[in-house]
Amino acid sequence: MRDTAATSAQPAMIVMSIWCSSLSLSSRSLAIALVICVTLVYFSYSFNACLLASISRSLQQSNLRNLLALTSSPRNETNNATNSSGSSSSRNSSSTTGAPPAQTVTSSLDGAPKYQLLRQQGLRPSRHLPDTLIIGVKKSGTRALLEFIRLHPDVRAAGSEVHFFDRHYQRGLRWYRHHMPYTIEGQITMEKTPSYFVTKEVPQRVYHMNPATKLLIVVRDPVTRAISDYTQAASKKADMKRFEQLAFVNGSYSVVDTNWGPVKIGVYARYLERWLLYFPLSQLLFISGERLIMDPAYEIGRVQDFLGLKRVVTEKHFYFNATKGFPCLFKSEARSTPHCLGKTKGRNHPHIDPGAIERLREFYRPFNNKFYQLTGINFAWP
Numbered sequence: 001m002r003d004t005a006a007t008s009a010q011p012a013m014i015v016m017s018i019w020c021s022s023l024s025l026s027s028r029s030l031a032i033a034l035v036i037c038v039t040l041v042y043f044s045y046s047f048n049a050c051l052l053a054s055i056s057r058s059l060q061q062s063n064l065r066n067l068l069a070l071t072s073s074p075r076n077e078t079n080n081a082t083n084s085s086g087s088s089s090s091r092n093s094s095s096t097t098g099a100p101p102a103q104t105v106t107s108s109l110d111g112a113p114k115y116q117l118l119r120q121q122g123l124r125p126s127r128h129l130p131d132t133l134i135i136g137v138k139k140s141g142t143r144a145l146l147e148f149i150r151l152h153p154d155v156r157a158a159g160s161e162v163h164f165f166d167r168h169y170q171r172g173l174r175w176y177r178h179h180m181p182y183t184i185e186g187q188i189t190m191e192k193t194p195s196y197f198v199t200k201e202v203p204q205r206v207y208h209m210n211p212a213t214k215l216l217i218v219v220r221d222p223v224t225r226a227i228s229d230y231t232q233a234a235s236k237k238a239d240m241k242r243f244e245q246l247a248f249v250n251g252s253y254s255v256v257d258t259n260w261g262p263v264k265i266g267v268y269a270r271y272l273e274r275w276l277l278y279f280p281l282s283q284l285l286f287i288s289g290e291r292l293i294m295d296p297a298y299e300i301g302r303v304q305d306f307l308g309l310k311r312v313v314t315e316k317h318f319y320f321n322a323t324k325g326f327p328c329l330f331k332s333e334a335r336s337t338p339h340c341l342g343k344t345k346g347r348n349h350p351h352i353d354p355g356a357i358e359r360l361r362e363f364y365r366p367f368n369n370k371f372y373q374l375t376g377i378n379f380a381w382p
């Protein structure tokens with residue numbers, strides 16, 4: 001800027017000196033004084049303009065630093081507020097145990113158009129530990145729930161099951177957070193790993209990450225769930241024994257094999273009791289797997305309310321696909337892209353002897369009643 005000022009002053013000075021040479025001595029000294037005055041005024045103006053520009057530049061830099069500090073500060077700064085309110089504004093309060101700070105988008109992603117657009121609006125996407133977990137129950141409709149709720153623009157979910165709390169806990173929260181999607185302020189981070197519900201250590205570990213974590217649990221009639229679980233296992237193993245042989249001890253229907261995974265997982269009350277040692281019932285939402293198929297919009301409405309979200313996902317997003325025999329979804333209200341869950345969801349089940357089914361129903365009845373009592377919901381399983 002100073003160079004420009006000097007360059008633009010040169011022609012004016014040349015004109016002045018030609019004019020001066022044509023004047024008498026006294027008028028000449030007057031003119032020289034005038035030229036000096038004009039030059040001084042001009043340079044002082046340029047200097048001030050420079051000074052103002054540099055002050056404004058440093059102010060901008062300091063604002064940017066403040067913004068960065070805000071977006072990348074650990075959410076546990078707000079942990080106290082989180083614990084007391086548990087509202088959606090409390091999302092991501094990371095840990096009572098020193099969770100790592102949120103990670104903002106790195107420069108390698110800065111060039112991506114979607115992040116550029118966000119940045120232009122003053123938003124900096126970053127990864128956060130989950131606010132909400134779908135903890136189970138396996139084969140009850142957990143994938144359907146995740147696919148349905150993530151239609152909401154304020155929900156971002158990890159694509160695959162991360163298994164942090166059951167298999168990878170030793171890798172630490174920084175590792176876990178790295179598996180989370182980028183979110184912007186106001187968006188919920190979600191993860192689903194159905195084995196969390198039945199793994200002994202998980203409730204305490206989730207509590208240590210963030211006691212305000214919201215927990216979603218899809219449940220289904222434990223007998224159908226066990227058959228679904230078996231069907232999945234049998235699809236991977238050609239010489240699998242029949243369901244009836246595995247579900248009972250000694251081949252008769254008198255003793256149920258409670259050590260067999262597909263049967264064991266259906267004793268929901270036992271696992272729920274462990275979760276209730278760490279989380280109040282108000283932080284858990286139970287979703288009926290049966291109703292998720294019959295009336296997905298209703299169940300998703302409940303989920304959105306529970307998460308403090310506007311009801312954006314509605315019946316307009318669903319249609320019943322007669323070929324699949326299950327609800328499928330439209331990715332937008334405009335009903336543009338229809339999408340059904342993959343082939344591994346909604347499999348045909350093998351025929352099971354009705355006697356075996358009846359015996360299993362009898363076995364589960366007291367545990368189901370206990371579960372209804374704990375949750376305050378009668379799921380009316382047969």
Ligand code: A3P
Pocket residue numbers: 137138139140141142143144194227228229231289292293326327328341344345346347
């Ligand atoms: P089946 O394949 O035995 O019918 P998960 O995702 O927890 O593994 O649960 C799988 C179950 O989700 C399926 O079990 C199916 O019954 C149920 N489900 C619920 N809604 C569905 C949908 N819209 N499409 C496909 N399966 C759905």
